[in-house]
Amino acid sequence: MELRIEELSVVTDGRTLVDRLSLTVSEGAIVGLVGPNGSGKSTALRCVYRALRPSAGAVRVGGQDLSRLTPRQSARTVAATTQDGGVDVDFTVEEVVALGRAPHRRGNEPLNARERELCRAAMERLDIAHLAQRTVPGLSGGERQRVLLARALVQEPRVLVLDEPTNHLDIRHQLGLLSFLRGAGLTVLVVLHDLNLAAAVCDRVGVLADGRLVATGTPAEVLTAQLVDEVFGVRAEVVPHPVSGAPQLLYSLDPS
Numbered sequence: 001m002e003l004r005i006e007e008l009s010v011v012t013d014g015r016t017l018v019d020r021l022s023l024t025v026s027e028g029a030i031v032g033l034v035g036p037n038g039s040g041k042s043t044a045l046r047c048v049y050r051a052l053r054p055s056a057g058a059v060r061v062g063g064q065d066l067s068r069l070t071p072r073q074s075a076r077t078v079a080a081t082t083q084d085g086g087v088d089v090d091f092t093v094e095e096v097v098a099l100g101r102a103p104h105r106r107g108n109e110p111l112n113a114r115e116r117e118l119c120r121a122a123m124e125r126l127d128i129a130h131l132a133q134r135t136v137p138g139l140s141g142g143e144r145q146r147v148l149l150a151r152a153l154v155q156e157p158r159v160l161v162l163d164e165p166t167n168h169l170d171i172r173h174q175l176g177l178l179s180f181l182r183g184a185g186l187t188v189l190v191v192l193h194d195l196n197l198a199a200a201v202c203d204r205v206g207v208l209a210d211g212r213l214v215a216t217g218t219p220a221e222v223l224t225a226q227l228v229d230e231v232f233g234v235r236a237e238v239v240p241h242p243v244s245g246a247p248q249l250l251y252s253l254d255p256s
């Protein structure tokens with residue numbers, strides 16, 4: 001299902017946090033949103049998963065304006081993992097993952113066999129099955145992040161919105177997540193800080209600076225030494241990955 005962000009703006013207290021952002025994620029594609037701290041990435045994503053109402057513009061999923069759907073309807077289509085997706089309640093991992101089914105269910109009916117299998121498979125996939133009976137507040141940052149991803153997956157969304165999904169993950173779990181995303185067939189919009197991970201996993205990359213989209217295209221088109229210097233203020237050499245050919249940035253500690 002295609003995700004289309006159209007002329008999206010967010011203005012708070014007279015300050016423009018997102019400025020007429022237009023970005024399309026084709027069905028089944030992975031699009032990365034990158035940019036310096038404070039450039040508006042999370043704010044834009046919040047509009048997509050409806051935690052924030054944009055000041056102008058629209059978000060369409062499969063052509064349908066998200067703001068016209070009920071929260072339950074949009075939660076059946078779009079799932080998100082967020083920076084502030086705090087689950088501080090004393091629920092077990094298994095219970096939190098099962099919450100992902102909420103948009104599909106009525107009342108307190110127990111999960112059916114298919115839903116239980118869905119939860120089991122998601123916990124297996126995210127390598128958290130051994131934590132099923134642990135309570136979430138006692139987990140490490142990476143374990144917690146994987147629980148929230150499992151919860152998003154059992155939501156069976158068509159569109160997945162991920163805000164820095166790898167920031168707490170060790171390298172094995174980072175690569176496991178990204179290779180899973182590559183094979184999942186979902187439409188994915190993901191904020192990543194690691195430009196090399198973005199180059200490895202994304203079909204296209206959008207670069208935000210001061211709330212504006214300043215570049216969009218394939219990783220090879222966008223992640224150039226010049227752009228990285230202009231937008232992030234760092235010097236980098238760009239070399240092709242010897243196996244995949246994806247651009248890889250080798251940073252220099254010298255100021256540019």
Ligand SMILES: Nc1ncnc2c1ncn2[C@@H]1O[C@H](COP(=O)(O)OP(=O)(O)OP(=O)(O)O)[C@@H](O)[C@H]1O
Nearest residue numbers: 012013017035036037038039040041042043044208
């Ligand atoms: N509710 C709010 N009210 C006022 N300003 C806000 C609000 N939320 C975010 N901002 C500001 O908007 C700007 C963009 O924030 P946002 O979190 O979207 O950036 P980001 O690109 O995701 O940053 P980071 O890489 O640090 O996560 C920042 O300057 C932030 O301080």
